[in-house]
Each structure stands twice: as C-alpha cells, then as structure tokens.
Amino acid sequence: MKDFKEGLLAGIPIGLGYLSVSFTFGIMAVGTGLYWWQATIISMLTVTSAGQLAGIGTMIHPGLYMEMLISQITINIRYSFMSISIGQKADSKFKGIYRWILGFMMTDEIFGVASSRKSVSRSFFAGLCVFPYLGWFLGTLIGALLGEVLPASLLSALGIALYAMFIAIVVPEMEKSTPVIIVVIVAIILSCSFKYFPLLQGVSSGIAITICGVLASLVGAIFFPIEEAES
Amino acid sequence: MNGCEFWIYLAILAGTTYLVRVIPFVAIKNKIDNKYVQSFLYYIPYAVLTAMTIPAVFYSTDRIQGAVVGTFTAILFALRKRSLTVVAIAACVAVYIVESFMNII
Numbered sequence: 001m002k003d004f005k006e007g008l009l010a011g012i013p014i015g016l017g018y019l020s021v022s023f024t025f026g027i028m029a030v031g032t033g034l035y036w037w038q039a040t041i042i043s044m045l046t047v048t049s050a051g052q053l054a055g056i057g058t059m060i061h062p063g064l065y066m067e068m069l070i071s072q073i074t075i076n077i078r079y080s081f082m083s084i085s086i087g088q089k090a091d092s093k094f095k096g097i098y099r100w101i102l103g104f105m106m107t108d109e110i111f112g113v114a115s116s117r118k119s120v121s122r123s124f125f126a127g128l129c130v131f132p133y134l135g136w137f138l139g140t141l142i143g144a145l146l147g148e149v150l151p152a153s154l155l156s157a158l159g160i161a162l163y164a165m166f167i168a169i170v171v172p173e174m175e176k177s178t179p180v181i182i183v184v185i186v187a188i189i190l191s192c193s194f195k196y197f198p199l200l201q202g203v204s205s206g207i208a209i210t211i212c213g214v215l216a217s218l219v220g221a222i223f224f225p226i227e228e229a230e231s
Numbered sequence: 232m233n234g235c236e237f238w239i240y241l242a243i244l245a246g247t248t249y250l251v252r253v254i255p256f257v258a259i260k261n262k263i264d265n266k267y268v269q270s271f272l273y274y275i276p277y278a279v280l281t282a283m284t285i286p287a288v289f290y291s292t293d294r295i296q297g298a299v300v301g302t303f304t305a306i307l308f309a310l311r312k313r314s315l316t317v318v319a320i321a322a323c324v325a326v327y328i329v330e331s332f333m334n335i336i
Contacts, residue, residue, distance in 0.1 A: 013316070017314065017316035038237060038241075042244065042245070046248050050279065050283055055240070055244040059236075065239060069243050072243065072248060074279065079251050080251055103252045104252065156294075156327075157301075159326075160298060167305040168319070174277075175310065180274070187285075192285065212278065213278040213282050216278035216281070217278045218271065220270060225269075
C-alpha cells in the first residue's frame with residue numbers, strides 16, 4: 001500500500017502533462033473528422049501520443065489496414081525496449097497476469113519515472129499509472145468536446161503542443177549523445193525528402209515515417225553501435 | 232471512413248500498441264546482448280519522433296511564421312531541461328503571441 005501511494009504521487013505531474021497533450025489530440029482528432037466518442041475510445045484503449053497521431057492520419061484514408069499495422073509497430077517499437085528494460089527491474093511478485101495488465105500503460109513518461117528506481121514493484125507501477133490514464137482519457141474527452149467552442153487563434157496555437165512534446169523528448173538526448181544528433185539529422189533529411197521530392201510525395205505519411213525511422217536507426221546502429229545498454 | 236472501418240482501424244491501432252508493449256514484458260526475462268539490436272532499439276524513438284515532427288511541425292498552426300517561432304521556443308526550453316508540459320505550453324504561448332501580432336498588423 002505504501003508503494004501504491006508512492007506511485008500515485010509520482011504519477012500526478014505526468015497526469016497533468018497528459019491532460020494538456022491529450023486535450024490537443026482530442027481537438028486534432030475531431031478536426032480530421034472523427035466523432036468525439038471515437039477520439040475518446042482511441043485514447044482509452046491506446047494511450048500513446050505519437051502512435052495515436054499517426055493513427056488518425058491513417059484513419060482518414062479508407063482501407064489502409066496493412067499500413068496502420070506496420071506504422072504502429074514501427075512507431076511503438078520503442079515500448080518493447082522499455083518493457084524489456086522495466087522487466088529487468090521488476091521485483092519477484094511483478095509477473096504473470098500483472099505484466100499482462102500493467103504493461104498496457106508502458107508510456108515514455110511512465111517508463112522514465114519507473115526506470116529511475118532500482119526495483120519496481122507491481123503496486124508502485126499500478127499507482128504510477130492511475131493519474132496518467134485519467135489525464136489522458138479526460139483530456140481527450142474535453143478537447144474533443146470543446147474543440148469547436150474554442151477560438152481559432154487558440155486552436156492554432158494548441159496545434160503545436162504534441163510536436164513540442166516530441167521536441168522535449170528528443171533534444172535533451174541530442175545534448176547527451178553525438179550519434180543521436182546524427183540519427184536525428186538523417187531522419188530530418190529523409191522526412192523532408194518524402195515531403196518535398198515530387199517522386200516521393202505519393203508515399204503516405206505512416207509509411208514515410210516508418211521508412212525514415214528504420215533507416216535512420218539502422219545508420220545509427222551500424223555506424224555507432226553502443227557498447228553498454230543506455231537509456 | 233464508415234463505422235465498420237473505424238472499428239477495424241481501432242482494433243489494429245489498440246491491439247498492435249498493446250501487444251508491442253506487453254509481449255516483450257511477459258516473454259523476455261534475460262538481457263538482449265546483441266549490441267546492434269540494442270543500438271537499433273535505442274535510436275528508434277528519436278528517429279521516429281524526429282520524422283514525425285519535421286517538417287510537419289511547421290504546418291501545425293495557421294501561419295508558418297508562428298510555427299517556426301514555436302519550434303525554436305520548444306527547442307530552447309528543451310535545452311534548458313524543462314518538463315514536457317512546460318515545453319509544450321511555452322511553444323503554444325509563443326505561437327499564440329506571434330499569430331495574434333500578425334493578425335493585428
């Protein structure tokens with residue numbers, strides 16, 4: 001119980017952050033033509049910023065099921081790495097059914113907090129998930145419902161929120177590691193090529209992100225393999 | 232997109248995300264020691280997030296000037312190790328100020 005409370009407290013700032021970010025997701029989802037309840041269900045069942053954003057980008061086109069599958073695996077593969085990492089720190093009771101249930105909430109920020117501890121108990125992890133989940137769910141609901149009520153100038157400003165959060169994840173790592181800077185530059189060059197080269201413009205955004213991400217990471221892995229497990 | 236397509240898309244979106252998170256959590260108990268696989272997995276989040284952000288971020292607001300200022304504001308705040316929330320709010324405020332100013336003149 002002490003662990004659970006500790007987790008609850010540690011989750012409050014993440015929950016507040018998610019509230020504001022998922023609020024923007026709700027607005028964007030309704031902006032692409034989804035109903036408010038569809039946006040909310042997506043958030044309740046998925047809980048991932050980048051994946052959901054790419055997901056609604058794919059949903060507006062009919063029948064791109066394979067693209068949805070491949071792009072989601074690529075965008076979310078980082079969670080596998082995080083799950084493996086937290087799995088190493090989980091205590092002896094944190095296994096079986098608890099991993100099947102709590103693994104659902106493996107997000108960048110929850111991973112960040114959990115990985116800063118020497119040992120992760122299932123009670124701590126469960127507590128840690130409560131406010132982020134509520135924040136993600138409620139933020140999407142409020143954004144999807146109020147999106148149309150807010151003035152256009154405010155909506156425009158909120159459009160950058162999710163991207164700013166991605167910048168906040170990538171930039172500090174670039175400061176720590178030169179190879180990450182190179183991987184980022186390769187990703188930028190590739191991604192701009194897909195946007196601006198007429199020949200490549202036909203490729204849909206989900207696949208383009210997948211190709212950019214995999215190629216840039218391959219460059220990093222081949223030319224700058226890390227000796228010890230980082231992160 | 233019709234109603235049926237939404238549910239199929241949702242099942243793929245949520246199902247894939249869940250399995251990608253949980254399968255390694257349940258299945259892998261010992262460390263991966265191949266350094267190339269390890270490195271690839273380490274770089275993936277940064278590569279994917281970068282590809283999602285650039286150049287899309289520049290078209291995420293009404294005016295490109297607002298988005299450019301917002302992007303640089305985000306980078307500046309990120310360099311100062313601000314939390315994700317603070318960086319996001321700062322970028323939004325910067326966009327709001329620039330675009331409000333441009334709407335006046």
